[in-house]
Amino acid sequence: MSDQAMAPGRVFLVGAGPGDPGLLTQRALELMHHCDVICYDLLVSDAILAQIPQGKTLIPVGYRGYCGTSIEYGMHPDVVAQALAGHEVLRLKAGDPFIFGRGTEECLCLQYHGIDYQVIPGISASLGAAAYTGFPLTSNGMASDVTFASGHKASTTISNWAALGQGSGTLVLYMGAKKIALHAQELISQGKPADTPLAVIAAATSTRHRVMHSTLAKAGQEIAEFDNGDPMLVVIGDVVTLADKLDWRSKLPLSGVQILACTEHRQLIEPLKLAGAIVIEPVTRHVTLDIEDGLWQQLMSQFALHLMDRTSAEALLAACRHRRLDLRDLPWALTAEGDGVTLLAEQGVFVESAAQEGAMVIQQHTKGVAINYDYDPVNSAIKPASRVLVDDCHSLIFLISNQLLATKAVVMSQCTEVLELAQELGFVAESMANHDECAEKGLQSVA
Template sequence: MSHAPLPGTVFLVGAGPGDPDLLTLRAARLLMKAKVVVHDGLVDPAVLAMAPRGARFVSVAKQRARHTMRQEDINALLVAEALAGHDVVRLKGGDPFIFGRGGEEAEACHAAGVPVQVVPGVSAALGAAASAQIPLTHRENASIVSFVAGQCKGLADQNWAGLAGVGRTLVIYMGVATAAAIAEKLMADGLAPTMPVAVIENASRPQMRVVRGALAGLADLVERERIKSPALIVIGEVTARGDIMELQAVVEAAR
């Protein structure tokens, strides 16, 4: 008499902002013994290379308006692999529960009786800001930080009042393609056109770029510098702290 295998565990693992050195120890340990890896497209190849030879990789890369696999199908894949008795490492850029749909995947697994463990990662916002040496909070400039997604439908109808301004920092994920609409929306809500902004491209990777400007020129900045995803937009006075930028320039010049 045959018995169905015990379900495997789905590990929702944050892969961090890009640099493999920013993986948590637990994430690295799970990856190094993984047999099935379901990963996002933005996970760095060097991170994937940590998996053992013979591991099976499934890419479920998503790009704006182009999905290789619908979220419902990703959920079903995770459940099917686990019910077949396989432990699954589900690698997500940044942290699984910050704009990563990790909550949806956890709910789908729980509903199917599949055990889930969540391994937090360095979020894209925190990793990008640290790599660019932009303090998201600062005693003199900001005591409030907000994270928003910039590619949501109905962007103009969302209430962002109070998310950005004096004493506040706003970090926008997936906002490159909608930079013009974001700037217009924030200025219409009363944010000063001169509010400093920074755009961080390929955070924590060797090809990282940081470009700075003012809110009114955000769309032109993105177009002129040919910014491509992955990139985050940071809006707030912390992006223009000259003391940090000047000290960094002095250190770089002394090398």
């Protein structure tokens, strides 16, 4: 055994943005693949955690509402320990790591331990909250500056209340909603008009995004009813009134809807996103396909095969690979339909779509086409979903048997068999047969 001490790994301080996985940066996604250990804040949304590939060690670190309280450590000890043990550690933080994220303490602590680090910015909560509520933080003639302040400790953390009270810029309070009555009082006493408009935004950019519009004078009484435990941000200033005109998001038919998309058909996803849905695409799903021996014997006696879908085309290619057979040496006239044609073309096999007379037809439900999922729901961050988009009956049964569907879930599919099965099993079924139109209308149940 070597006496040499193990070289430390590295820590990546990465901003995960406010909640919508669509707001993750390209680099954050790359690092989710690169790192073997992922330490995340409790404010990081499930939809974001669901992007983490299978096989990573997930460690929850930090706790809600910690900012500003005295914490005994610089960087969480689990992060330090994992890096010292030689791991590449992704420290995934809500919003941006350098906005009220204890960035200084964490970096200095890593330096102290001799651990290299890199910092990747994320979209801070205030930027997400403003864009998804429909008001800018600065606007010509209304606000030409914006201040980010911590409202965690009643009135003591803001260095110059007088300037804030008299200025006409926008003031954003992080961690300040619960103490808004005190902050409002301070601002009013320094000269800010009591009827200054403000907005409190909860769970910004997630499916639970909610907004309370109020004024400095009234917010203190109204906040208790609005507060449901989600993180909240306060934006004070005239700009918040622009949401009356500029709110684009709440008008979308699928705004506030989260959909777990277990689909190979990426063209189904974009219309859902355009209609305002947050779509979780689990990267942890791998499907391996094969054709069982009995069916293979039968196939070998055929002169023509017609592949009805992508799954059967995948199965045929997997079976050939497994048996080390070259497709060119096989006896069939091969034809395929839809996605089956595309998949074969991706592999350099170009076929006609009209079946030969007498061809044996193979589709994903043909007895003998085996689909095996390699998926670890325990290691997955996905909670039982209330809406899923699913391609085939196998996937539906897999989701049900792994308790990844909520009891009253809505099952969306473009496959009639899936919809019938979902209905038989007591789920609500929604046809995606014409997906653009469905998304536009906000999806209509066929159950």
